[in-house]
Amino acid sequence: VGPGSLEVRLITAKLAAQAGHTSALYSGGDAKAEQAWQKLMYGKDYSDAGVDVDGSAAIISSVEDLGRFLSTAGAVCIVADSQPFAEGTCNTLLKNAPNVQRVVMVSRIGLTRAEPGLFGLGGGDVALRKSEDAIRAAVASRGLELSVLRVGTLKGGGSGALEAGELVRSGSGDLGLHPCYYDTLAELETYMCTQSFDKFTNGAVLTPGDPYDLPNPLARAANRG
Numbered sequence: 001v002g003p004g005s006l007e008v009r010l011i012t013a014k015l016a017a018q019a020g021h022t023s024a025l026y027s028g029g030d031a032k033a034e035q036a037w038q039k040l041m042y043g044k045d046y047s048d049a050g051v052d053v054d055g056s057a058a059i060i061s062s063v064e065d066l067g068r069f070l071s072t073a074g075a076v077c078i079v080a081d082s083q084p085f086a087e088g089t090c091n092t093l094l095k096n097a098p099n100v101q102r103v104v105m106v107s108r109i110g111l112t113r114a115e116p117g118l119f120g121l122g123g124g125d126v127a128l129r130k131s132e133d134a135i136r137a138a139v140a141s142r143g144l145e146l147s148v149l150r151v152g153t154l155k156g157g158g159s160g161a162l163e164a165g166e167l168v169r170s171g172s173g174d175l176g177l178h179p180c181y182y183d184t185l186a187e188l189e190t191y192m193c194t195q196s197f198d199k200f201t202n203g204a205v206l207t208p209g210d211p212y213d214l215p216n217p218l219a220r221a222a223n224r225g
Helices: 006-018 033-042 044-049 063-070 087-095 123-141 179-184 188-200 217-222
Strands: 024-026 058-060 075-079 102-108 145-151 161-163 166-168
Touching: 006 024, 006 033, 006 075, 024 063, 033 044, 033 058, 033 179, 058 063, 075 087, 087 123, 102 123, 123 145, 179 188
Parallel strands: 024 058, 075 102, 102 145
Antiparallel strands: 161 166
16 A cells, blocks of 8 residues: 555565465555556556456455455555655554554655755655654554665666566566556656666665665756666
């Protein structure tokens, strides 16, 4: 669940299913998202069939289905790297998930130091920090485990199978989203940058704590491609 990166939400649900877990991704009530998101995860043939295959991640849009999955869920992943996740929504989720043992939250680097600046600059980061603090308190009040994963600028979709260093567009996309994800990127620079990241940047550096700050918007724009 969450208002953050769609690619991260899709990949998380898909990899959880591949690991043998029952996983579901909540679309926030958007029934039209189901087929589109299935296509991004598993390809057009899968989405056109309209049948969930055992071992695949489910996409749910109704509150009833959300409640059904929450009633047996052992973990909840909240992706809120770009927009705050409402405290009330978090409390409602946890209230309806009696078997949850762990909450995993995807957040943004540098938020622990976020403070409002002149003319309200930096207010978005402050809102994210307050949302994160509220989730941390809600989880702690229930005695649950919490893992926070902080990310910087996200690029790529982890797409396609790799063969001799090149993406195989007919592959199942086991490393991330299905290769047809690239066909949704209309802007050429974004398309080329995304494919390059997925070909050559297949690792991550993990550091405990929150020692890094996100580059300012001007620096991010200069390095966009």
